[in-house]
Amino acid sequence: MAGGLPATYWYLWTGLLINRVGGFAVLFLSLYLTAQRGASPALAGLIVGGYGAGGIAGTLLGGVLTDRWGRRSTLLVSHFATAALLAALALTTDLRFVAGLGLLLGLAQAMPGPAFVAAIIDVVPPARRSRAFNLQFWAFNLGLAGASLLAGLLAEWSYPALFLIDAASTVLTGVIIAWKVPETLRRRPGDPAGAGPRPGLRTVLADRIFLVFVGLTLLQALLYAQTSTIVPLAMRADGLGPSGYGLVTALGGTLIVLGQLFVPRLIDRHRKDRVLAVAVAAMAAGFAMLAVADRLSGYLIAAAVWTLGSMLAAPPNAEINSELAPVELRGRYQAVFFLTFPAAAFLAPALGGVSLQAFGAGHWLIVAAVGIVAAVLHLAAGPSRERRVRRVREAETTAPAAAGDTHPHRRRPH
CATH class of the missing domain: 1.20.1250.20 (MFS general substrate transporter like domains)
Incomplete structure (x- = not known):
């Protein structure tokens, strides 16, 4: 079932799974804001909405950078930026800064999506892409199920721990990409490294x-x-x-x-x-x-x-x-x-x-x-x-x- 897929795909798949299992902080963001930071439900809704708005901008930005910088560079920048923002959220108490960090976090966490999929398309032959995307969808849901279980347990213990462990899992994914995933974007002859397509x-x-x-x-x-x-x-x-x-x-x-x-x-x-x-x-x-x-x-x-x-x-x-x-x-x-x-x-x-x-x-x-x-x-x-x-x-x-x-x-x- 999983045979015939290149090694680079499996490193990307592993990174995606780790991201999903560890990506539980946002699931409890509204509860964290109301229970730990004293935000009203309306203010918590605005901050979570800002995270969503950042996600829209991050998706578009991630798509452009994926074609201009390359898949690997976009994945590395977005993952390490996400880890830094999650750590900052764990330590920040001022709701004005929390709102700004939430907006930036939405942007950073949305950026890898286009790069992940573009890299998979780059390395997997057309005849095997159905299998590759099926496994990707399975990993996403398996990771989400694991995240939901872990988030409930960690929230009972410590809300800041949610952000810090999420940050650690994001760093781990970034390390795997830096270590094992090469740049998969094919440049045309004469293209400057950062210029990208017209x-x-x-x-x-x-x-x-x-x-x-x-x-x-x-x-x-x-x-x-x-x-x-x-x-x-x-x-x-x-x-x-x-x-x-x-x-x-x-x-x-x-x-x-x-x-x-x-x-x-x-x-x-x-x-x-x-x-x-x-x-x-x-x-x-x-x-x-x-x-x-x-x-x-x-x-x-x-x-x-x-x-x-x-x-x-x-x-x-x-x-x-x-x-x-x-x-x-x-x-x-x-x-x-x-x-x-x-x-x-x-x-x-x-x-x-x-x-x-x-x-x-x-x-x-x-x-x-x-x-x-x-x-x-x-x-x-x-x-x-x-x-x-x-x-x-x-x-x-x-x-x-x-x-x-x-x-x-x-x-x-x-």
Whole structure:
């Protein structure tokens, strides 16, 4: 299952897993601010919102730097900057400084995302990327589950310890990258080391085929964001407490950890647009079940269905995203793609809360309808995406020959 992937990929994968397991400080940021620093709920919300705003800026900045500086340099700067900011947060008591540090932390923690994915695309051949992204998704969820468990225990002991241990795990990831991960960005002959390619974000934003895919990913993200925003409200309205929601969340995480590694065997022989259509339709079916669910068992069955859909969607989503990006703009393409998730995190509660209040259980039929529309549009957009992917792959295979013996792996041992 994991064979055939290069060593550099596994060092990146290990760094991602360590980051996720140790990345628990932000999970308890609002509680830390109110319980330890005396912030009001409104002020804590503003500070956490500043962290989110920093994340949006950091995603775009990380994409640009990934293409200009290179993947390795962006990963190193962002990880060591994140560690310094986490340590500062552990020692800072003035809420004005905490707010500023939170904004900068959001920026620094979002920067590695495009660089991680761009580096994976650089080193993994197209035929093995589905497996690579599937393992990445599995590591992300396994690490998140571990972080949630550790965070609860550490918060009982010491909130500053949350930030300091998070900082230590971030430094460890940075050391692994500095030690074992070479620069994977191929430079064209004559390019200055820091100049990067001439095209920029305008090129990405003018790419109609890619933006259609990003829009469809946003619809899928809006569906999945219901699980952390509107589902707990619906469960409370049905008289189910936080423990019930905890079981629903735990079921999703458990299914992903146990089953995600088997997903490639199910989907690798099928067209990606069809896999995504089935996946989003399954998510729609899961949320449609909530229109009649009023007991915990109903919510658990629905959660199993929508989690299956998200598991099927993860590898082709990442693979298509990687395939549509030209070699010289991979970082910027990743950045624009990653923006769908903070956008969904904002839109889902803003629109979903109004819809739930206005339509009650009918809200879930609206959510399901959005999923069905997304599934149909995936099928309609698939052929043009595939034609575009073939052109990008042709350019990718001819680039090394045109560049000569300039690939960093040939100059620097792993």
